[in-house]
Amino acid sequence: MPVHxxxxxxxxxxxxxxxxxxxxxFFLNIGFTLLxxxxxxxxxxxxxxxxxxxxxxxxxxxxxxxxxxxxxxxAPDARFSYGYRRFSMLGAFINTVVLIAGxxxxxxNAIPRLQNPEPTRAEGMLLFALVGIVVNGFxxxxxxxxxxxxxxxxxxxxxxxxxxxxxxxxxxVLLLFTDWIILDPxxxxxxxxxxxxNVVRNLRRTVRLFLQATPENINLPALRxxxxxxxxxxxxxxxxxxxxxxxxxxxxxxxxxxxxxxxEEAAHLKRELARRIKKEEFEHMTIEIEFGEDDCDLAxxxxxxxxxxxxxxxx
Numbered sequence: 001m002p003v004h005x006x007x008x009x010x011x012x013x014x015x016x017x018x019x020x021x022x023x024x025x026f027f028l029n030i031g032f033t034l035l036x037x038x039x040x041x042x043x044x045x046x047x048x049x050x051x052x053x054x055x056x057x058x059x060x061x062x063x064x065x066x067x068x069x070x071x072x073x074x075a076p077d078a079r080f081s082y083g084y085r086r087f088s089m090l091g092a093f094i095n096t097v098v099l100i101a102g103x104x105x106x107x108x109n110a111i112p113r114l115q116n117p118e119p120t121r122a123e124g125m126l127l128f129a130l131v132g133i134v135v136n137g138f139x140x141x142x143x144x145x146x147x148x149x150x151x152x153x154x155x156x157x158x159x160x161x162x163x164x165x166x167x168x169x170x171x172x173v174l175l176l177f178t179d180w181i182i183l184d185p186x187x188x189x190x191x192x193x194x195x196x197x198n199v200v201r202n203l204r205r206t207v208r209l210f211l212q213a214t215p216e217n218i219n220l221p222a223l224r225x226x227x228x229x230x231x232x233x234x235x236x237x238x239x240x241x242x243x244x245x246x247x248x249x250x251x252x253x254x255x256x257x258x259x260x261x262x263x264e265e266a267a268h269l270k271r272e273l274a275r276r277i278k279k280e281e282f283e284h285m286t287i288e289i290e291f292g293e294d295d296c297d298l299a300x301x302x303x304x305x306x307x308x309x310x311x312x313x314x315x
Contacts, residue, residue, distance in 0.1 A: 022062055022066040023066050024139070024142060025062050025139040025142065025158065026059060026062040026063050026066050028135055028138070028139050029055055029058055029059045029062055029135075029136075029139060029158075030059040030062075030063070032055065032131070032132065032135045032136075033052055033055040033056050033059050035131075036048060036051065036052040036055060036128060036132070037049065037052045039124060039127075039128045040052055042121065042124060043120050043121040043124035043125050043128070044118055044119065044120050044121065045120045045121070045124075045125050045184055046106070046109055046110045046113060046184055046185055046188040047125075047168055047171065047184045047185070047187040047188040047191065048125060048128055048168065049106065049109075049188070050106040050110065050187075050188040050189075050191045050192050051132070051161070051164050051165070051168065051191055053099070053102040053103065053105075053106055053192075053195070054099075054161065054164065054191060054195055055161060056098065056102065057098055057099040057102065057195070058158070058161065060094065060098050064090075064094065071084055071087055082244060082250065082284065083244070085244035085245040085248050085283070086209075086244050086245055089206055089209055089210065089245060089246075093206060096199055096202060096203050096206070099195055099196075099199045100196070100199055103192045103195055103196050103199070106188060106191075106192045107189065107192055110185045110188040110189050110192065111185075111189065113182075113184070113185035113188075114182065114185050114186070114189075117181040117182040117184065117185060118181065118184075119181050120175065120181060120184050122172050122173075122175035122176045123172075123176070125168060125171070125172035125175070126169065126172040126173065126176070128165075128168070129165045129166075129168040129169035129172055130169065132161065132162075132164075132165035132168070133162055133165045133166065133169065136158045136161040136162045136165065137158075137162050139158045140158035140161075140162060164191060167187060167191075168187065171183045171184065171187050205246065209243055209245070209246055212242040212243075213242070214241050214242065215241070215242075215243045215246070215249050218241065218249065220239070220241050223241070223251075223277070224236050224239055224253075226276055226277075227253065227255060227273065227276070227277075230269065230272060230273070230276075232257045232258070232261060232265060232266075232269050233255055233256070233257060233269070234256045234257060234258060234293075235255075235256040235293065236253055236254065236255055236256070237253075237254050237256070237296070238252070238253065238254040238288075238296075239251075239252070239253040239254075240252045240253070244283060248282075248283035248284075249282045249283060250282065250283060250284045250285065251277065251282050251284075251285040251286070251287075252285070252286045252287075252288075253286075253287055253288070254287075254288045254290055254296055255269075255273070255287055255288065255289050255290065256290045256291075256292065256293055256296070257269065257289060257290070257291060257292075258291070258292065259291045259292040261291060266289055266291075269289065270287070270289065273287055
């Protein structure tokens with residue numbers, strides 16, 4: 001007696017608004033990134049160029065998030081029975097490659113400047129810092145208004161950019177009144193190291209998803225204990241939990257009840273299981289209710305396999 005449940009993580013209204021704001025943030029960011037690259041070359045500021053790299057990575061992230069936000073909504077089919085949500089991880093991987101390659105390029109150019117710093121156009125840096133704060137601040141505000149988790153995560157990237165431009169603003173003001181030109185490569189290296197730390201963290205998370213690890217925000221033993229605490233439940237086995245894309249999770253489990261459990265009691269247990277597990281917001285869950293330990297076909301298959309293994313071992 002399996003229990004199947006599917007959930008929709010966002011309302012229709014927020015589902016329509018989030019892609020629009022992601023699209024707006026993408027065009028704002030990619031447009032400003034191109035302007036920023038030109039400005040970095042004009043001002044001879046490696047700090048602005050390194051932040052342009054950060055913005056380019058964010059642009060790739062936003063563009064892929066915008067694309068996959070629609071693509072991942074495709075209904076499951078014969079090729080992808082769980083749907084297309086895992087395609088969003090392709091965006092994370094591509095973004096990681098872009099950022100790592102770009103970060104290494106920036107470090108290769110910034111580190112030599114520590115010994116031989118070059119003069120920069122402080123006035124141009126100041127101008128770009130002000131524009132960067134306005135553009136990224138507006139994009140962060142538009143994204144943060146959404147209930148969509150994808151949009152809110154993107155808004156934090158934009159907020160990081162705002163803080164980065166505040167740092168550029170402070171350095172440019174200092175360069176207007178001092179000759180501490182070494183501040184530019186120092187700021188560039190700090191930006192790049194910050195980016196690399198976050199890239200490695202995201203890469204680790206992506207690899208865990210590919211390997212179908214248990215989502216970090218869900219305690220599987222505690223979830224299993226919640227099921228065992230129900231009065232009719234005698235045992236829980238073959239419990240598997242993984243994530244499609246880091247936000248939408250899948251759960252399967254076999255729940256054992258006494259053989260004399262009535263149909264009405266089993267139906268009540270199904271409703272109680274759905275109520276308890278729903279709190280974890282699973283995209284898909286399948287709970288198989290079994291009447292007694294001997295009712296599990298998989299357990300019988302495992303036992304048969306174990307017996308065959310022993311026979312092969314001692315033959």
